[in-house]
Amino acid sequence: MSLRFLRLLAPLLLFPLAGLAQAQDTRVVAITQIVEHPALDAVHEGVKDELAEQGYVVGENLKLMFETAQGNSAIASQIARKFVGEQPDLIVAIATPSAQTVAAAARNIPVVFSAVTDPVGARLVQSLEAPGANITGVTDMLPLERHLDMLQRVMPDAKRVGTVYNPGEANAVALVELLEESLKARGMTLEKAPAVRTSDVLGAARSLVGKADLIYLTTDNTVISAAEAVISVGERSKIPVFAADTATVSRGAVAALGFDYYDLGRQTGDMVVRILEGADPATMAVERVEQLDLFVNPGAAEKMGITLSDELISEAKQVIR
Missing domain, CATH: 3.40.50.2300 (Response regulator)
Structure with a gap:
């Protein structure tokens, strides 16, 4: 076998080996x-x-x-x-x-x-x-006590908190149980509206009209997927909607104290x-995540019948306009 032939063959032999090594490293x-x-x-x-x-x-x-x-x-x-x-x-x-x-x-x-x-x-x-x-x-896991502090700061006279949740989601049930206990300790009550599917969220939110002074949305995946339905009810019925996750504020919730x-x-x-x-x-x-940030939406607050204080707005990491 000539030296010239071996030189031509060597790269062809090494190529599959290189490819194999790359595959093993992936x-x-x-x-x-x-x-x-x-x-x-x-x-x-x-x-x-x-x-x-x-x-x-x-x-x-x-x-x-x-x-x-x-x-x-x-x-x-x-x-x-x-x-x-x-x-x-x-x-x-x-x-x-x-x-x-x-x-x-x-x-x-x-x-x-x-x-x-x-x-x-x-x-x-x-x-x-x-x-x-x-x-x-x-x-x-939500810092519920700090969330409730924020709700009472914005609406100190509120006594009835409404929430929409999926009773089939373990995450949602755990949060609602904790929320109900925390509200009871503050002399407040929780009005629960179940929604098993995203298509149920609008009807569940409507059922809170006349029963709740405000609506608080946890990180329930079913509900957050249809958060705009709850927000539309809040705007029409003048029931302020607050959220546990900051992303929902840009979708029309009044405020959220949470993490990114x-x-x-x-x-x-x-x-x-x-x-x-x-x-x-x-x-x-x-x-x-330990870092909490306040997001507020003054325009959403006005649509739902309340006004956020200048002090609260000045404390916000992000103000949605």
């Missing part, structure tokens, strides 16, 4: 999301951006798979089983229903959840400090990177 991350709405979409973007910033680039050393369940738990289960069959390096589950379905299906694949309000109550982890299995993540769900996604992405690089999710404590 990590695969699957992301499942129960429904698309601004808050959860922001989590998704935050995860992707954090991965990229830490050197995991799609098309180079990272393959991303993404599916949304369109608010349907049965579809979420199908997605979970599909992803487990693909055997990715890690699965990210955004919101409680998606996290529960993935946890049930993925026994040997690391899972990182995000935007899950009560991971212990949802039976995802043994405890926040020591999850104990193949799953950990970032909780979006994009930051929640970035924090989630950082946990993903640590696990990809060898950390054990069983020993990684569940994390939460």
Whole structure:
């Protein structure tokens, strides 16, 4: 065999080896999301951006798979089983229903959840400090007492708080129970309006007219997906609508004291990177976002019959005009 022939053959032999090495170095991350709405979409973007910033680039050393369940738990289960069959390096589950379905299906694949309000109550982890299995993540448990302080500051005479929630979503039920206890301790009452589907949200909001002095929306995924329906009722009936997540303020809610769900996604992405690089999710404590920001919408307040004080507006990180 001539030397010239070997020189021509060498690159051809090395090419497949290089391709194989590149394939072996590529990590695969699957992301499942129960429904698309601004808050959860922001989590998704935050995860992707954090991965990229830490050197995991799609098309180079990272393959991303993404599916949304369109608010349907049965579809979420199908997605979970599909992803487990693909055997990715890690699965990210955004919101409680998606996290529960993935946890049930993925026994040997690391899972990182995000935007899950009560991971212990949802039976995802043994405890926040020591999850104990193949799953950990970032909780979006609300600082309810600080939220209620803000509501009473804006509407000190309000005694009846209305909320729309999905009784079939563990996240929503846990929050409503905590909310009812907190309001009772303040001498206030909670008027609950159930909505199992997004198409039920408008009717549920209408049922609160005459029963509630204000409406407070938690991070219930079913309701937040149809937040405009609640806001339209608030505008027509002059019932101020407040939200737990800041993204809903730009959609027409009066105010929210919360965190940026994009930051929640970035924090989630950082946990993903640590696990990809060898950390054990069983020993990684569940994390939460500590920074809270006030978002206000003075125009929305006027449409719903109230005026926000100049002092409150001056304290806001963002004023929606």
